[in-house]
Amino acid sequence: MIEEAALQFDVTTAIDIILMIFLLISALAIVVMRHLFSIAMVSGVYSLLSAAFFVNLDAVDVAFTEAAVGAGMSTILILGALLLTSRREKITPNRSAFIPLIVVVVTGAALFYATFDMPNFADPNSPANTDVGLQYIQRNYDDIGVPNIVTSVLASYRGFDTLGETLVVFAAGLSVLVLLGVSSAGRLTGREDET
Amino acid sequence: MSAEFIIGHYNYWIIVILMMAGLYVVLARGNLVKKLVGLNVFQTSVFLLYITIGKVHGGTAPIEIKGAYDVVYSNPLPHVLILTAIVVGVSTLAVGLALVVRVRETYGTIEEDELVEADLVAEFGEAGKT
Amino acid sequence: MNHHLVLRVVTKILVPVILLFGLYVQFHGDYGPGGGFQAGVIFAAGIILYGLVFGLDAAKQVAPPLIVQRLMAFGVLLYAGVGVVTLALGENYLDYDILHPDLEHHTGQHYGILAVELGVGITVATVMMLLFYGFAGRNFDIKDEDW
Known part of the structure; x- marks a missing residue:
């Protein structure tokens, strides 16, 4: 094994x-x-x-x-x-490439330094894999009874979260509707100066 | 630095490089569409980081196998978080692109420098030109 | 795109399969990879492919923007409505166990997840279609030589 x-x-x-x-x-x-x-x-x-x-x-x-x-x-x-x-x-x-480069290098160095404290790749004993995630795996069968754990966490355990995400998608759809406009019949909505 | 440490961490290092590539495009390039693509690269590399954290040694996809009790599953929580984040990400990308399209229709350009100059000219007349 | 015969024939064969696969992903999400988010995008991809090959007008005849806009709101309402139903039945918001008395087999959970995922799927699919309509339905003034 x-x-x-x-x-x-x-x-x-x-x-x-x-x-x-x-x-x-x-x-x-x-x-x-x-x-x-x-x-x-x-x-x-x-x-x-x-x-x-x-x-x-x-x-x-x-x-x-x-x-x-x-x-x-x-x-x-x-x-x-x-x-x-x-x-x-x-x-x-005219655009300086130098300042962005410094920002990127400094940020990258900070993140790079932070990875030294991270648990090893695929470590079963890392904090992320032992607490909540493991609980979902162990309790899923008794609580929800749906084989796909991702679905049961998504729709049931974290239903509020997903409701919020759906609302964000809905809001994004609305904003694009407001920004670009979708005509119900014709080919074009046309721009203001052309109609 | 031992070999084990490198094998355990190279994923994070490459992801940091990818992240910084995205950030560099956002900061250094003036074209608004390219900025959004850079933002997309940054975002995807965050997804990679999360999924990397959720991997469990010798694990399998978190779909329960009936009657099997000694199966190791990978952590489903990062998967759920990222799954929704991807769809939300494409929606926000669409809003950003729609804004860019409107900017182009109003200003006739999507280069940041030209936009700033057009704004200055509109406010101060020819004196605003740099 | 009238001269692209191969594209037109292949699209006609592919679109029904894509739509059917979208429905499969939607309703099989409990047992395998999949769910509302993926199914919505796949379903929308079918319509968008149709629109890309046969023109925006044809796509708008298949999925009229007016209906698409209303379905977009309906999906969110369906999701939130399931929560209201569980509230009305005397449980917490989005606690599906109350939906069916058979606690042994978690039937209530199954019903709840199915309804909620359907709401997600409808919203995501319609929003994606609307995004396509929004971008494709606009004038463009860039010449072909610029490519």
């Missing part, structure tokens, strides 16, 4: 490292590129890679959502926005 677990961990780690390298490459590509269409596509790739990363770390529900939302919806939304704005990022020589 233990040997099997160790082997599984090795395979997980190997896939993990490969996906991490791909994620790094696509994130750097997003930083460097200036053609917005390519950036939209690479950000779709980035989302799909992180979905694969989630599957590798047992978060199947999250991976499902990320693949549908991150790689599908956001890419379509960014492309739709590009169609209405511009194709290419302008080169701005």
